[in-house]
Amino acid sequence: DSGVTQTPKHLITATGQRVTLRCSPRSGDLSVYWYQQSLDQGLQFLIQYYNGEERAKGNILERFSAQQFPDLHSELNLSSLELGDSALYFCARRRGNSNQPQHFGDGTRLSIL
């Protein structure tokens, strides 16, 4: 158990649509990271939130946005979806400072038709 719950596990939608991915870290973990992993690709960092505030931004498209709520769960919103957005989206939690490891959820597999 990684202590991170991601929903849904699978999502199939069409181009031009908008979806919301959800991440619930274990209680007490203030940091949440979002990553995109395309087929046979590495992990592309998208964005990090810490205690409700955006802390770091990676290669996140303008069509994508995220937020972290007071209960520390986070949502990643993807809009105007394109075929190339098909990927695995992982959320990871981290407790403590930046030298601590990250613990990943099972991911959401997004398929754009």
Add this chain to the structure above:
Amino acid sequence: GQQVMQIPQYQHVQEGEDFTTYCNSSTTLSNIQWYKQRPGGHPVFLIQLVKSGEVKKQKRLTFQFGEAKKNSSLHITATQTTDVGTYFCAGPGSGAGSYQLTFGKGTKLSVIP
């Protein structure tokens, strides 16, 4: 920005052979972390190295951190089919980027029984 490179991208070995993956950062790292992702799974934290020249062992896995803290390696002795997966190294950025990890593209290990 910071880049983390891993080689090789793919490695096929016969069961019982040794395996090594190498990781190089464009910048000096405060620490380096290694993760393993099984096929269809999520990245799982393996280990963190902090000190220059540090060597850590986990059963058949040996991790090294270079003297200059810019490179690292993971060596697996006598591979088993359970070692199959993709191995990622990751390092934190510096300054404002220290909150995020930059992952290498990973080395995908296949073990032929």
